[in-house]
Amino acid sequence: MLLATSDLRTDYQVLGMVKGSCMRARHLGQDIMASLRKVVGGEVQEYASLLKEAREAATEQMVAEAQQLGANAIIGIRFSTSTITTGAAEIIVYGTAVKI
Numbered sequence: 001m002l003l004a005t006s007d008l009r010t011d012y013q014v015l016g017m018v019k020g021s022c023m024r025a026r027h028l029g030q031d032i033m034a035s036l037r038k039v040v041g042g043e044v045q046e047y048a049s050l051l052k053e054a055r056e057a058a059t060e061q062m063v064a065e066a067q068q069l070g071a072n073a074i075i076g077i078r079f080s081t082s083t084i085t086t087g088a089a090e091i092i093v094y095g096t097a098v099k100i
Helices: 028-040 045-068
Strands: 013-025 073-085 088-099
Touching: 013 045, 013 073, 045 073, 045 088
Parallel strands: none
Antiparallel strands: 013 088, 073 088
C-alpha cells in the first residue's frame, strides 16, 4: 500500500475517504515520571511513545479500511491530534483511497 501526503502524478480512480482513530492513555506511574521529566527538561519519552503507538494504530485502521475498498494507495494523508485529558491523546488520520 502506497501512503502519500501529496497527490500522485499518475492516473488513478478515487475510491473515497478513509480514516483511522486511536485513543491511548498512560497509567499513573508513567504520568508521574513524565511530570518529573517536564521539570528537569528533555524528551518526555512516556508521551512520545504514547503518540507513536497511537499514530501506528490509527494508520493501520486507515489502511485496513482502504484495502476493503480495493485501494492500493492512499493520498493526501493528514494527521490530527487532540488531548482528551492529562496523559491521554487521540490521533486521527485520514486520506483519499485510490486505485492506481
